[in-house]
Amino acid sequence: MRLVIARCSVDYAGRLTAHLPSAPRLILIKADGSVSIHADDRAYKPLNWMSPPCTLKEGDGDVWTVVNKAGEKLIITMEEVLHDSSHELGVDPGLIKDGVEAHLQELLADRIETLGDGWTLIRREYPTAIGPVDILCRDADGGTVAVELKRRGEIDGVEQLTRYLELLNRDPHLAPVKGIFAAQEIKPQARVLATDRGIGCVVLDYDALRGIEDDKLRLF
Template sequence: MRLVIARCSVDYVGRLTAHLPMAPRLILIKADGSVSIHADDRAFKPLNWMNPPCKLREEEGTWTVTHGKTGEQLILTIEEITHDSSHELGVDPGLRKDGVEAHLQELLAEHISTLGEGWSLIRREFPTAIGPVDILCRDQAGATVAVEIKRRGEIDGVEQLTRYLELLNRDPLLAPVRGVFAAQEIKPQARVLATDRGIDCVVLDYHALRGIEPENPTLF
């Protein structure tokens, strides 16, 4: 991973345009080729980013990140670089979920119609460049739905699902993708934030899910 702290402005050019004015920012360049630009707030959410496959071209005063498939670009105008370092992080072992949380995911995938009649599972742990989505499924109308599962639903879980939705909705084969935030308990603040972002909230009954007979029983 390469960490660069620079005073820069950023222009996104593609299906839409966006501009970040000149300011000190952190630029992350990861081994997978992704580039993200961060401010000193907003927790883990970048101000703008480009997912792989993409290529970074560095020229004096201007860095251009071009997506290999769509041709979209991030154009960084660099006024000053105050830090530039590279670090080998090695292979990440991945996130190990809480046992109850992992079991909730397994049960909900098995009984996906808990979320609605006619819903169907696409995949558990659907991979993305920023981590796996717990469940990707389709509703009764055939629309794509991303489900984030927590034992206790708090604001950080809503933020996590928001990042997944922003990424998934860039894929024309999946978009439009809406979100469902599912947990055994959802905090009021998390529910308000989810509702504001158009994300549905579902309270899961762990014991009831365990008592449901499988929709597709197996012999063993």
């Protein structure tokens, strides 16, 4: 990971345009190819960002240009660099889910037909180079579907699923892979972003899943 603190202005050119006037900001360039611009507020949320895969070119005149595969651009005009350092973080062991989220994954995997008649489970915690996909399954037509589960569905979860889909769709044995963002509650902004990226949204009732009777061993 590369950390750059600089006085800079930022312009985004893509499906819309946006401008951040000159100010001191933190720029994160991560090993997965993402670039994000942060202020000293807004908690973890960036002011602007470019999701992977994208390329960063540090051009002449202190202008950095980040371009994604859709041709969208993030243009960072550097005025003064206050700090620039790189750190090797290695492979992250991943998030240990809390009891509710882990149980939600277990319940949905066991009742994958909740997502649709004829759906079948491939695997829970399907491994990728950037972490495990919560659930990988097949729909009634045999198509591969990656499911990301959250208790509360926010933009970060959609971004996470987007990165998984990018990797999974490089595998000819799985592609094309669709995405489902499933949560007990999905924030409106997350739903808009997911819909824009062709990702389906499913609101899950944890209590209803937990209360389904297990009839696998019943004869009547």
